[in-house]
Every structure is written in structure tokens, then in C-alpha cells.
Amino acid sequence: VPTVQDSEINLLKSGEVTMSVPLSLDDIAQFGDGTRELFIKSSSYSVITVAVGDCGPTISWMFSSEPKSISFSVVYRDSTDTPVEQSKVLIPLTRCSSHKETIQGQLKVRHPGLYTLIFDNSFSRFISKKVFYHLTMEKPIIYDGSDFP
DSSP states (O other): OOOOOOHHHHHHHHSOEEEEEEEEHHHHHTOOSSOEEEEEOTTOEEEEEEEEOSSOOEEEEEEEEESSOEEEEEEEESOTTSOGGGOEEEEEEEEEOTTTSOEEEEEEOOSSEEEEEEEEOTTOSSOOEEEEEEEEEEOOOOOOOTTOO
């Protein structure tokens, strides 16, 4: 009996990856002010996977693409041992006009694990894309009452 699969999971299982960029929260904390470039071949996709050890932080992203639009998604897995089929889709694949405007978003980390930002160009048969991205991370402020007299 075939199971209904999310298009994101299907892409991760059977699509062609151009680039895979693993990052930790420390990497994001030291990201700096500039943007980094991600290349996505035609009929392919690229991913940025952020490994998170604690709940609480908020991961934010900004990206633009050229020469045309790109599809974007975020999926979550408990660990590298978790089968791709068991990924949870946090943001469904959405076609973004990121060649016309900068796309921004964020998510709060509710569970430790791997958060994968997918930049999908599989709809484009001939045109490769570049994505210019910037990531930031904010840790929650935990008040411990230590300044109370």
C-alpha cells in the first residue's frame, strides 16, 4: 500500500542535491553581518542543516535568489539516525519571489535535533540559481532572580 508522502520528504529521498551545508548554533552565532552563497543546479536542490542541542533558541533567516524564484521549506528530524521518512515538515515547500524581494522568517526551536532549510530548484529544468542567505540565532533570556536583593 503506497503511503501519501509530503513533497518535501519525497524531494529529500529522491531529488538531486547540489550542496549540503551543515551548521551548528555556534556557526550561526559567528555568522557575521554578510551573506553567504548557496548554489542550486537546475532540477536540483540544496540544503542548510542546523544541528541544535537545546530547546529555546530562535533561528532566523533572510535570503534572496538570482536569477529567478526558488522554493523554500524547513523540515525537522530528531537526529541523523532518524529516517528521512520520519522528518516533520515545519514549513511546506513554498515558491518564493526571492529574486524580487528578500525573504525573511524564523522558527523557535522546540526540540533538539536537525532543522533543515531546503532551497528547491527542481521545478527549473535549465536555470541554475544562487541563493544569498544570512542566518542569526537568539537564545532565550532566562531570568534566574540573581539580581533580586
